[in-house]
Amino acid sequence: MQRLNFCSASDTGYTKDYELTIFTKTSKRTLIMKRLHWLFFMMCLAVLPALQSCDDLDDGYSIGDFSYPNWSTVRVKGNTFYLESDTWGTLWPINTNMGWYQPVDGQRIITIFNPIYDNYEGYDHAVKIEKIWHALTKSVEPLTSENDEEYGNDPVFIYKGDITISGGYMNIIFMQNLPKNSGTKHRISLVQRAEDAEVPLAEEGNDDGYIHLELRYNDYDDLSGVRAPGLVSFNLKELNITSETKGIKLKLNSEVNDEVEITFEKQSDNSAKVSNLDFSKMQLK
Numbered sequence: 001m002q003r004l005n006f007c008s009a010s011d012t013g014y015t016k017d018y019e020l021t022i023f024t025k026t027s028k029r030t031l032i033m034k035r036l037h038w039l040f041f042m043m044c045l046a047v048l049p050a051l052q053s054c055d056d057l058d059d060g061y062s063i064g065d066f067s068y069p070n071w072s073t074v075r076v077k078g079n080t081f082y083l084e085s086d087t088w089g090t091l092w093p094i095n096t097n098m099g100w101y102q103p104v105d106g107q108r109i110i111t112i113f114n115p116i117y118d119n120y121e122g123y124d125h126a127v128k129i130e131k132i133w134h135a136l137t138k139s140v141e142p143l144t145s146e147n148d149e150e151y152g153n154d155p156v157f158i159y160k161g162d163i164t165i166s167g168g169y170m171n172i173i174f175m176q177n178l179p180k181n182s183g184t185k186h187r188i189s190l191v192q193r194a195e196d197a198e199v200p201l202a203e204e205g206n207d208d209g210y211i212h213l214e215l216r217y218n219d220y221d222d223l224s225g226v227r228a229p230g231l232v233s234f235n236l237k238e239l240n241i242t243s244e245t246k247g248i249k250l251k252l253n254s255e256v257n258d259e260v261e262i263t264f265e266k267q268s269d270n271s272a273k274v275s276n277l278d279f280s281k282m283q284l285k
Helices: 028-051 194-198
Strands: 006-008 070-077 080-085 089-093 108-120 123-134 136-139 141-143 163-166 169-177 187-193 210-218 227-235 247-254 258-266
Touching: 070 169, 080 108, 089 108, 136 187, 169 187, 187 194, 187 227
Parallel strands: 089 123, 136 227, 141 187, 210 247
Antiparallel strands: 006 258, 070 080, 070 108, 080 089, 108 123, 163 169, 169 227, 187 210, 247 258
C-alpha cells in the first residue's frame, strides 16, 4: 500500500457541479454560514487572551503564537499521549496532565495549540494544547446489495471546502439536521462497493484509474430542522492505493445539488482551513 496525498480537482476544492455555497445574499443558509464563520472568528479571539505574552522562547516561538485549527490523530503512550498532526508532524503536549481530556488511541481530532519547541526529545514539536474537538472516526465500509438500505442515502449539507484528504484520512465537516428524538443517532458512512474493492481497477471495467467511494447518510426519518455542525474522519489507509492510482472520486447526495461527484487528484496535501465550531451537539454513529 502506498501513502498518498490528494488535492481536489479545482482551485475551489470541488468539481464544477459541487457548488454547495452559492446562494443569494438573502438566502437563510448564507446567513447561517456567515454566522458560523463569525463564531469561528470569535472563538479564535477568545483563545487569544490566554496566549498573549511578550515573552519569546529560545527557538523563536512566542507564548502568543498559536496554530490554525488542524487535523491530528491521537496516539496513546503509556499513561500519556502525543499527536500525529497532518501538517506539523509529531507533537508532544507539555500539558498532558489535562484531567478533563481522556485520550483514545487512533481518535481523530481538530486541535489548536501553542508551539513551544522544535525537535523536542524525538518529536517534531513540543506544544501547549489550547483546544481539542473530537471527530467521529471510522473506516471505509463495504457496500453490497444486502446492506445498501442500512447505509441509507439521505441528503447531506456540506459547505464547499469542508471535505479534505490529509494524513491518510478523508475529513468532513457538515451541517447536521439534528434528530428530534434525543435517543436517535444518524448514521454517516464512507462506503466502497464490495466488487470494486476486490477487483483491480483495470479488470472491473472501470479503467479511469480512480478509487470510487460514496458518502452515505441515514437520518432514519428523524429530523428536527435544527442544525449543528458534525465532524467525521474516515481512515483511507486500507484502500488498495497503488502507484497507478490517479486519485479518489467521491459520490454523495447533496441537499442543494442532489447527486454530485467530487474528484481528488493524487498530488500535494490539500489540508484546508477548518471551521472552528461547537461540535458538542452532533448526534452521529
